[in-house]
Amino acid sequence: MDSLNSLIDGFGTALTPVNLLWAALGVLLGTAIGVLPGIGPAMAVALLLPVTYGLEPTGAFIMFAGIYYGAMFGGSTTSILLNTPGESAAVVAAMEGHPMAKAGRGPQALAAAAIGHFAGGMIGTVLLVVLAPTVASLAVDIGAPDYFAIMVLAFIAVTSVLGSSRIRGLASLLIGLTIGLVGLDQMTGQQRLTFGSLQLADGVDVVIVAVGLFAIGEALWVAAHLRRSTGEPIPVGRPWLGRDDLRRTWKSWLRGPVIGFPFGAIPAGGAEIPTFLSYVTEKRLSKHREEFGKGAIEGVAGPESAASASAAGTLVSMLTLGLPTTAVAAVMLAAFQQYGIQPGPLLFEREPELVWGLIASLFVGMVLLLALNLPLAPLWAKLLRIPRPYLYAGILFFAAVGAYAVGGEAADLVILLVIGLIGLGMRRYGLPVLPAVIGVILGPAAEQQLRRALQISDGSASGLVDTPFSVTVYGVVLLILAWPLVRKQVTRRMAARR
Amino acid sequence: MTTGTAGPTPGPKRAHWLRDHSELGVSVLLLVLGVLVLTDALTMSVDLTQRGPVGPRTVPLVVGGGLLVIAVLLAADVLRGGRGEAEGGEDIDLAEPADWRTVLLLAGVFLANAVLIGPFGFPVSGALLFWGSAWALGSRHYDRDPLIAAGLSLVTYFVFDSLLGVPLPGGPLMGVV
Known part of the structure; x- marks a missing residue:
């Protein structure tokens, strides 16, 4: 058991006092962010990217992972008590959790959600330990054409699977790729889209793009449509579960990860689809089907477990292939780039201490989160009372701090505002933000791999498809592209049969 | 810009049509961006700097061309009645007019x-x-x-x-x- 030994070493890294502190800080921040409306984990990690300038990578990633998992825990608290999901992953939790809270079963709903997250996260992380080294060793000798294929997959998946309109997804991706082009060409030093400006010759820093699109764009968009009356959360006591509830939920907790983990690993939009699938599954399997819609505890337990497991699945793709499947993973990838670390199959060989410390810290974080969320949920719910002007003013404030910290230049703040306004316009007209961020982060890397691959093959396009790995990936890309057509055929056939 | 007035507005029909199709502005911006990227790529001097078969112009040309194509496709979609869905959120009240x-x-x-x-x-x-x-x-x-x-x-x-x-x-x- 090679990975078991590595994991034990990882615990050695994760359990040092400093890293424990980062894990604790991460899960605290994550829970708060999950509870708070308006801030998602992607925005939070983006706002924290500047700490990468002062912090060593292991501590930073331990904190980021804590935020990711913590936000999942906290998001369901808002869903259940306020009926307005704190995260997109927690939408399903509101469907059964809120009726439960209204009926006075809030404590049970919170407990089912928290333990669900714990179970899903634990099972998901165990799967991560088992699978990630295998995937990494399978992919270990991939070269430039393969990396390029993976990036094409990320581009296509993020524009095709997410959102309702492919055209708008592609528009967003192209905006991102354009921003990524600004600056000096990495291979020749040629100026591109700089218009003679020295400021732009350095390119637009990924931190500024991520903070601008996620934080400024979101804050301005909310400001344009700020809800004047905020809902009152339902007061709730300490979460607990009776024996009857336990009997109903334990199977749901175990079923969730089966659905959540694989969906997290593929670029299919993160936790939204698996939580919904888990909900439907629980409804079908439940003995209390009549309770669904009125507060069935299985409908909280299963989807929440699936949500946390999908976060673990996301980490598999991000760490082993460098393929970001969610917004948080995309921003974490940007953090890797800040440190000059290339996530991918070699990461497990080159940075074993970082990777295994990170994975071990996930187990630590999960235990901390359970301890934080089970007894303290009523306390966290108090965060919902924060006056909205302070919340969004705070987001703008920290966005400015983060962007200024990048290079200590006031001009960066102006670029940040411009990108924020682009983010505002994208939200207004339904252009998804994630493709643009992926375009900025992966665009320059993809170009480099493409040119490297073509250099090796001396310009022949066959150099892009001369490995089994790249051919497989392009097969998947074709499958994703063809999917809407296939679906149309299938539904037509089914309609005809009826 | 939407002012979000509900129901038919008494003003001239043209203003109303434009307001309903304000998303065409996104299309125009994409078009402008595409032209900008293409111009920048085409005016680039690459005689000496190019190494390997793919120079610094290739990807900008592809991206710029893509922007033009998407701008046209988006305009077509909007004219056929497609609308981008404004993003919702917990503190967002889309029923209210934009402030x-x-x-x-x-x-x-x-x-x-x-x-x-x-x-x-x-x-x-x-x-x-x-x-x-x-x-x-x-x-x-x-x-x-x-x-x-x-x-x-x-x-x-x-x-x-x-x-x-x-x-x-x-x-x-x-x-x-």
Whole structure:
């Protein structure tokens, strides 16, 4: 058991006092962010990217992972008590959790959600330990054409699977790729889209793009449509579960990860689809089907477990292939780039201490989160009372701090505002933000791999498809592209049969 | 810009049509961006710098071309009745008309911060940024807001400057202290 030994070493890294502190800080921040409306984990990690300038990578990633998992825990608290999901992953939790809270079963709903997250996260992380080294060793000798294929997959998946309109997804991706082009060409030093400006010759820093699109764009968009009356959360006591509830939920907790983990690993939009699938599954399997819609505890337990497991699945793709499947993973990838670390199959060989410390810290974080969320949920719910002007003013404030910290230049703040306004316009007209961020982060890397691959093959396009790995990936890309057509055929056939 | 008036507006039909199809503006912007990227790529001199079969122009040409194609496709989609779905959220009330005044105020406050951070230092400009933003967003606690703003700004300054080692300009105020 090679990975078991590595994991034990990882615990050695994760359990040092400093890293424990980062894990604790991460899960605290994550829970708060999950509870708070308006801030998602992607925005939070983006706002924290500047700490990468002062912090060593292991501590930073331990904190980021804590935020990711913590936000999942906290998001369901808002869903259940306020009926307005704190995260997109927690939408399903509101469907059964809120009726439960209204009926006075809030404590049970919170407990089912928290333990669900714990179970899903634990099972998901165990799967991560088992699978990630295998995937990494399978992919270990991939070269430039393969990396390029993976990036094409990320581009296509993020524009095709997410959102309702492919055209708008592609528009967003192209905006991102354009921003990524600004600056000096990495291979020749040629100026591109700089218009003679020295400021732009350095390119637009990924931190500024991520903070601008996620934080400024979101804050301005909310400001344009700020809800004047905020809902009152339902007061709730300490979460607990009776024996009857336990009997109903334990199977749901175990079923969730089966659905959540694989969906997290593929670029299919993160936790939204698996939580919904888990909900439907629980409804079908439940003995209390009549309770669904009125507060069935299985409908909280299963989807929440699936949500946390999908976060673990996301980490598999991000760490082993460098393929970001969610917004948080995309921003974490940007953090890797800040440190000059290339996530991918070699990461497990080159940075074993970082990777295994990170994975071990996930187990630590999960235990901390359970301890934080089970007894303290009523306390966290108090965060919902924060006056909205302070919340969004705070987001703008920290966005400015983060962007200024990048290079200590006031001009960066102006670029940040411009990108924020682009983010505002994208939200207004339904252009998804994630493709643009992926375009900025992966665009320059993809170009480099493409040119490297073509250099090796001396310009022949066959150099892009001369490995089994790249051919497989392009097969998947074709499958994703063809999917809407296939679906149309299938539904037509089914309609005809009826 | 949508002003969000419900029901048919009495004004000229053309203004109404434009308001309904304001998304065409996105299409125009994409078109302009595409032309910009293509022009930049085509005017690039690559005689000496190019190494390998794919030079620094290839990807910009593809991206610029893609922008033009997408601009046309988006326009076609909008004219056929397709609409981008405005993003929802927990603090977002899409039923209310958009409040662009607040957005402008916030953008102004943010720009003021960019201008003031140099001469006055972060503690002052940051506090003004927070207070100004909270004011723009509707907070009118004149006793409490400036105190929170000043406290947040000072604490952030010391945490970043001293603890994290990320320098922020102190300005004349910190010079005195």
